[in-house]
Amino acid sequence: QKEVEQDPGPLSVPEGAIVSLNCTYSNSAFQYFMWYRQYSRKGPELLMYTYSSGNKEDGRFTAQVDKSSKYISLFIRDSQPSDSATYLCVTGTASKLTFGTGTRLQVTL
Amino acid sequence: NAGVTQTPKFQVLKTGQSMTLQCAQDMNHEYMSWYRQDPGMGLRLIHYSVGAGITDQGEVPNGYNVSRSTTEDFPLRLLSAAPSQTSVYFCASRKDSGVILNEQFFGPGTRLTVL
Numbered sequence: 529q530k531e532v533e534q535d536p537g538p539l540s541v542p543e544g545a546i547v548s549l550n551c552t553y554s555n556s557a558f559q560y561f562m563w564y565r566q567y568s569r570k571g572p573e574l575l576m577y578t579y580s581s582g583n584k585e586d587g588r589f590t591a592q593v594d595k596s597s598k599y600i601s602l603f604i605r606d607s608q609p610s611d612s613a614t615y616l617c618v619t620g621t622a623s624k625l626t627f628g629t630g631t632r633l634q635v636t637l
Numbered sequence: 638n639a640g641v642t643q644t645p646k647f648q649v650l651k652t653g654q655s656m657t658l659q660c661a662q663d664m665n666h667e668y669m670s671w672y673r674q675d676p677g678m679g680l681r682l683i684h685y686s687v688g689a690g691i692t693d694q695g696e697v698p699n700g701y702n703v704s705r706s707t708t709e710d711f712p713l714r715l716l717s718a719a720p721s722q723t724s725v726y727f728c729a730s731r732k733d734s735g736v737i738l739n740e741q742f743f744g745p746g747t748r749l750t751v752l
Contacts, residue, residue, distance in 0.1 A: 532679060560737055571641070571727050571743030572680070579738065616679070622737055627672075627679030 531555055534617050534628035542636055547604040549631050551617030554598065558626070561593050562618040563602045566630065572616055576602070607635045638663050643728050643744035650718040650751045658713040658747050660728030666742070668734040669711040670695070671703065673724040674746075680727065686711055687734035718751045725749070 532553045541547055549563075560579050564572035576591045578584045584591045592601040600617055612635050617628035644659045662669065670685035682695030686705040700722060702714040711730075715722060726747045731739040 530679075536677075562738075569746070571729070571745050572741075573743065574740040577738050577740075620737065625682075625737065627681075629677060629679050 529554060530629075531558075531626045532617055532619055532628040534631050536629055537632040538634050539631060540634045540636060541607055543607060543609060545607050545635075547602075547607050547611070547633060547635075549602040549604075549615050549617075549633065551600040551602075551619075551628050552598055553600065553617075553619050553626075555619075555626075556595075556598070557621055558598075558619040560620055560622075560625070561591070561600055562625075563589075563591055564616040564618055564627075566614045566616060568613070575615075604633075607633075609635050609637060611635050640664065641728055641730055641742050641744035643726075643747050645747060646745065647748045648750070650715075650749065652719060652751060654718050656715050656718065658715075658726055658728075658749075660711045660713065660744060661709050662711075662728075662730040662742070663709065664730065664732070664742065665708060666730035666732050667708075668732070668739075669705065669728065669730045670741075671701070671711070671713045672727045672729065673697065674727060675724050683713065683726075715749075720751045723749060723751045 562577040563575040566572040581595045588605045590603040614630040616630045671683040672680040684703040686692045728744040729741045
């Protein structure tokens with residue numbers, strides 16, 4: 529069993545939709561949570577990070593962490609074609625990060 | 638700032654050949670690392686360095702060597718390439734080795750095929 533699980537997609541939504549990307553993890557020692565975005569043929573770039581349960585908002589993006597159920601979500605409001613990318617869920621401890629395989633999102637006009 | 642740069646962008650090797658993937662950063666970052674990315678798997682850490690002269694193994698170090706003689710450069714050497722090393726390789730850096738929430742900056746990647 530992988531330590532971090534993500535549905536690979538692709539997830540296709542129309543422009544303007546609200547997108548929900550989800551991730552589960554198995555190790556209760558994980559205390560840091562991040563979302564990276566990776567455009568095709570590019571390196572990943574950090575979107576958001578948090579280390580506590582609850583919501584964290586940044587513009588159109590909201591990261592949600594529920595440590596009790598080991599569930600992580602990323603919500604994108606008013607999705608744009610420029611949001612089309614693969615979203616990597618990342619979690620871990622102070623010494624090690626574990627990357628999910630990513631969910632590919634396609635936002636269509 | 639150029640950020641993290643990697644060369645080459647693409648490489649095809651034959652089994653048994655050796656090569657070095659180059660990585661450089663101009664942000665004076667303490668921590669540098671190499672990952673590989675394979676279909677159906679998350680990024681996996683190969684080797685990392687917490688400063689010049691200090692390197693350590695990550696999750697999948699076999700078949701790879703690294704060195705860190707300067708803060709800026711962190712080359713990855715494939716000693717004797719095998720088809721299982723076909724992958725996309727990413728170099729990354731972050732400011733402080735001890736602060737895991739610091740943003741990691743990734744290079745554009747090297748696509749390696751071993752025949």
